[in-house]
Amino acid sequence: xxxxxxxxxxxxxxxxxxxxxxxPAPVAGTYELPRLWAxxxxxxxxxxxxxxxxxxxxxxxxxxxxxxxTSCGDVNGCPLATFVLSRxxxxxxxxxxxxxxxxxxxxxxxxxxxxxxVMRRYGxxxxxxxxxxxxxxxxxxxxxxxxxxSYDQSxxxxxxxxxxxxxxxxxxxxxxTDKQVRNIYNTSFLHQETxxxxxxxxxxxxxxxxx
Amino acid sequence: xxxxNRAARFSSLIIAATCLIIGVPTxxxxxxxxxxxxxxKIVGQEDFIYVWTVGLEGVGDGFDxxxxxxxxxxxxxxxxxxxxxxxxxxxxxxHSGLTDDRRYLWASTLDGNQIFIFNVHTDPAKxxxxxxxxxxxxxxxxxxxxxxxxxxxxxxxxxGLSNSEDFTGRTALVEYTNAGDYIRTLWMPTDDKLNxxxxxxxxxxxxxxxxxxxxxxxxxxxxxxxxxxxxxxxxGELMGDAEAMQNFGNTVVIWDLHTRQPRKILDVPGAPxxxxxxWGSRHNYCFTTTxxxxxxxxxxxxxxxxxxxxxxxxxxxxxxxxxxVDISISADDGLLWVDTWNDGMTHVFDISDPFAxxxxxxxxxxxxxxxxxxxxxxxRIYFTSxxxxxxxxxxxxxxxxxxxxxxxxxxxxLQPQFAIDFIAAGLGRPHQMRFGAYSLYGMAPPARSAxxx
Numbered sequence: 001x002x003x004x005x006x007x008x009x010x011x012x013x014x015x016x017x018x019x020x021x022x023x024p025a026p027v028a029g030t031y032e033l034p035r036l037w038a039x040x041x042x043x044x045x046x047x048x049x050x051x052x053x054x055x056x057x058x059x060x061x062x063x064x065x066x067x068x069x070t071s072c073g074d075v076n077g078c079p080l081a082t083f084v085l086s087r088x089x090x091x092x093x094x095x096x097x098x099x100x101x102x103x104x105x106x107x108x109x110x111x112x113x114x115x116x117x118v119m120r121r122y123g124x125x126x127x128x129x130x131x132x133x134x135x136x137x138x139x140x141x142x143x144x145x146x147x148x149x150s151y152d153q154s155x156x157x158x159x160x161x162x163x164x165x166x167x168x169x170x171x172x173x174x175x176x177t178d179k180q181v182r183n184i185y186n187t188s189f190l191h192q193e194t195x196x197x198x199x200x201x202x203x204x205x206x207x208x209x210x211x
Numbered sequence: 212x213x214x215x216n217r218a219a220r221f222s223s224l225i226i227a228a229t230c231l232i233i234g235v236p237t238x239x240x241x242x243x244x245x246x247x248x249x250x251x252k253i254v255g256q257e258d259f260i261y262v263w264t265v266g267l268e269g270v271g272d273g274f275d276x277x278x279x280x281x282x283x284x285x286x287x288x289x290x291x292x293x294x295x296x297x298x299x300x301x302x303x304x305x306h307s308g309l310t311d312d313r314r315y316l317w318a319s320t321l322d323g324n325q326i327f328i329f330n331v332h333t334d335p336a337k338x339x340x341x342x343x344x345x346x347x348x349x350x351x352x353x354x355x356x357x358x359x360x361x362x363x364x365x366x367x368x369x370x371g372l373s374n375s376e377d378f379t380g381r382t383a384l385v386e387y388t389n390a391g392d393y394i395r396t397l398w399m400p401t402d403d404k405l406n407x408x409x410x411x412x413x414x415x416x417x418x419x420x421x422x423x424x425x426x427x428x429x430x431x432x433x434x435x436x437x438x439x440x441x442x443x444x445x446x447g448e449l450m451g452d453a454e455a456m457q458n459f460g461n462t463v464v465i466w467d468l469h470t471r472q473p474r475k476i477l478d479v480p481g482a483p484x485x486x487x488x489x490w491g492s493r494h495n496y497c498f499t500t501t502x503x504x505x506x507x508x509x510x511x512x513x514x515x516x517x518x519x520x521x522x523x524x525x526x527x528x529x530x531x532x533x534x535x536v537d538i539s540i541s542a543d544d545g546l547l548w549v550d551t552w553n554d555g556m557t558h559v560f561d562i563s564d565p566f567a568x569x570x571x572x573x574x575x576x577x578x579x580x581x582x583x584x585x586x587x588x589x590x591r592i593y594f595t596s597x598x599x600x601x602x603x604x605x606x607x608x609x610x611x612x613x614x615x616x617x618x619x620x621x622x623x624x625l626q627p628q629f630a631i632d633f634i635a636a637g638l639g640r641p642h643q644m645r646f647g648a649y650s651l652y653g654m655a656p657p658a659r660s661a662x663x664x
Binding site for chain 2: 013016022023026030031032034036037152154156158167169171184185186188189194197
């Protein structure tokens with residue numbers, strides 16, 4: 001459950017990320033995105049079950065990192081994040097300045113339910129063929145905790161008869177190739193157009209795509 | 212769940228949500244209406260109000276402090292001060308603001324330039340001091356007087372009131388991470404450094420005061436007050452100094468929220484102070500009031516997408532210097548509450564037509580009045596009294612000079628619920644209020660002991 005998203009949904013309002021951007025997208029390169037903090041590392045599991053480190057999964061790409069849980073039912077929460085990330089794939093593939101330089105990473109904060117197999121199946125619904133989008137989880141809540149803390153993500157977990165609800169403030173992170181967090185998006189401001197502008201801003205243009 | 216089922220479920224969520232879009236929004240009970248739209252919201256009754264309080268010599272320990280008042284009628288401590296934490300010294304405690312996840316309360320000081328970061332999530336009834344930022348002026352390149360503490364995603368945006376070069380009102384916006392690490396300074400546009408802003412009128416003084424965001428329109432809006440040389444000066448002396456009285460802000464600046472670049476400077480003469488933006492999904496406007504000219508201004512996006520400012524109503528008789536201070540907009544955008552400090556009055560305006568506010572109610576709250584906060588459902592209204600240490604009235608009726616007062620509002624009249632005399636209680640001058648609740652952190656109030664019944 002994403003608190004601001006709940007208010008929007010109760011007011012009958014879908015988050016802006018589901019529709020056309022209502023204002024001109026920022027022009028890439030005309031503004032600054034200062035470094036906020038170093039993206040933290042931690043122990044994670046890939047969707048094939050292999051244990052690795054988050055930094056290894058970030059690699060040398062610009063990364064959009066999203067924390068979700070697959071059973072989230074809040075339309076303006078985790079589903080919004082996955083929807084927006086899914087909408088990034090086409091424009092990234094079509095842009096020579098972004099293609100092969102951007103990676104999407106979705107990390108679950110429900111390791112009890114979101115096993116590697118669950119994340120693999122979840123990812124199959126959204127990843128376009130060949131796109132670099134990784135679906136990760138962790139071994140346990142103990143392994144997850146330091147990652148949540150370092151990304152300033154607090155969660156409240158409620159396990160009930162009808163399933164698990166995890167309350168949180170939705171945050172999606174833009175991480176640059178030096179593994180620095182450069183922007184944070186939440187329900188009110190998560191949109192593919194603004195993310196694309198930010199990616200183009202943080203990635204230095206390559207000589208080959210200018211020609 | 213199979214892949215096909217999950218994709219279908221995802222699609223059905225979108226369809227169901229689309230069907231939810233209705234003409235008249237319904238609202239959950241949540242907390243006061245002045246908060247950043249990025250923030251977590253309280254669902255239901257608030258349990259506490261955190262009152263950032265200026266120290267008063269001779270009253271208690273004389274220090275600035277964060278006072279916690281129990282405000283849930285179901286609580287056995289309803290109406291009582293249940294906790295207080297002093298920060299040592301009198302630093303001109305003024306405004307506070309919660310982080311987007313509501314785990315921390317940032318409380319700043321206009322003279323000492325400290326920012327005290329309180330942990331309000333471990334035990335919401337007993338905030339504790341988590342961190343103090345003591346190098347604000349140096350870190351920011353000379354910004355003085357951190358005022359508004361406004362939540363952005365994962366960050367805090369602060370307004371300054373002044374600068375360390377000449378202590379006038381020229382100042383900046385400042386960004387910090389939620390952890391309290393400095394990010395950047397964004398100086399307000401001035402005549403000699405517009406930074407791309409369109410100066411639409413006569414003024415570009417570079418002053419600051421409050422900030423609000425309208426994410427759906429990609430705008431930040433800032434207002435303008437005065438500098439350290441004025442706000443730390445005795446009010447009577449200041450008002451007798453004609454030259455000093457020229458040094459007040461006359462602008463509202465429209466910024467590009469995403470790029471943090473100023474777009475347009477609007478003339479709003481007479482020191483526009485608090486800004487409150489409408490909540491409706493198609494209501495692209497905000498209100499501010501001018502302290503010196505006693506007017507309500509509408510800051511709005513016109514049909515061509517340009518932001519404009521227009522005086523839309525008078526507040527009392529400007530010749531009597533009522534001095535409008537804090538304002539609050541109701542969650543349904545139907546009412547605007549305006550406090551006038553000098554006469555201790557609150558005024559309620561019907562703003563169903565934002566271009567033509569109509570005053571529908573007034574009430575004397577105390578000998579002076581400043582801040583007001585309302586619950587999201589508008590049924591509970593809270594007031595405090597202090598404006599600035601050197602501006603506050605030195606004398607008044609017992610219980611009416613420095614106070615916290617709680618009222619209910621039934622749409623027609625305020626009914627008093629309880630009041631706390633902050634002088635008699637040895638606390639000081641109460642200023643900014645912020646709501647707290649156990650429910651935000653998955654907690655329940657402590658069980659009452661059997662002996663309490």
